Amino acid sequence: MAKRKAAVSVRECVACGCCMKVCPRNAITVPNGLHATINRELCVGCGKCVKECPASIISLEVADS
Amino acid sequence: MNEKKKWYDYLWAVSLTYLILGFFNILFAWLGLLCFFIPLLIAIVKGNKAYCNKYCGRGQLFSLIGGRFGLSRKKDMPKWMKSNYFRYGFLAFFFIMFFLMLWNTWLVFSGAKNLGAVVTLLWTFRLPWHWTYHGTLFSDGVAQFAFGFYSVMLTSTVLGFFTMILFKPRSWCVYCPMGTMTQLICKAKAPKEG
Structure with a gap:
């Protein structure tokens, strides 16, 4: 089965960091206060950030590799 | 979700205390300036949003009440509300109202106007709040700023509370x-992304 990973709609991200707080793998950072960035190596696609994001702009997408 | 809670995970208690203190002595409202200067300083000096990401007590309060206590529908917010038009428009509106509040403070400082011991909720409703003021050693303008600033803080909390209930915490x-x-500020400071 294809693995799914969190993906952020960078343009709409307000960089609040709510996703970062709930990530059980510490896979999310907000570098330079611009937008959330997800470390795909660490992401296990649990979807906690998807639920938490107040702007609802994170989704789970099938990873290419 | 870091396993261990850090000291800054309890700043929601500070935010709550601030709101409560305003019901007893309005001069405490001045402390709210910290919520203005600390995030700005972090953004200007460090170029990041560590304040939002870690320290914001109000955000923690909303996620506690809306998330942990479940006082939130947890629905998606409407598209227009997260558009840049609305975000920047709201920022501009906030700025205008803030400067009107500063102007009003100045009028009281200069003696052109008497102190209005009211808290204006949602820029409209003037709530009597006189029991929180017993005089100061300085100008009444000091208190006028406190009433005005507390109005800003209470209004934004009320707005945030409503959207917490309606949408996500x-x-x-x-x-x-x-x-x-x-x-x-961070966008202006950050190195260009490819």
Whole structure:
């Protein structure tokens, strides 16, 4: 089965960091206060950030590799 | 979700205390300036949104009440509300109202106007709040600023509370003027992305 990973709609991200707080793998950072960035190596696609994001702009997408 | 809670995970208690203190002595409202200067300083000096990301007590309060206590529908917020038009428009509106408040403070300082011991909720409803003021050693303008600033803080909390109930717990973060402003500063400061 294809693995799914969190993906952020960078343009709409307000960089609040709510996703970062709930990530059980510490896979999310907000570098330079611009937008959330997800470390795909660490992401296990649990979807906690998807639920938490107040702007609802994170989704789970099938990873290419 | 870091396993161990850090000291700053309890700043929601500070935010709550601030709101409560305003019901007893309005001069405490001045402390709210910290919520303005700290995020701005972090954004200007460090170039990040660590304030939003870690320290914001109001955000924590909303995620506690809306998330942990479940006082939130946890629905998606409408598209227009997270658009840049709305975010920047709300920031501009906030700025205008803030400067009107400063102007009003100045009028009381200069003696052109008498102190209005009211808290104006949602820029409209003037609530009597006189029991929180017993005089100061300085000008009444000091108190006027406190009433005005507390109005800003209470209004934004009430707005955030409503959107917390209607949408996600921390919906306020999407259109928070401080958040929008610090993100703009960060965008201006950050090295260009490819």
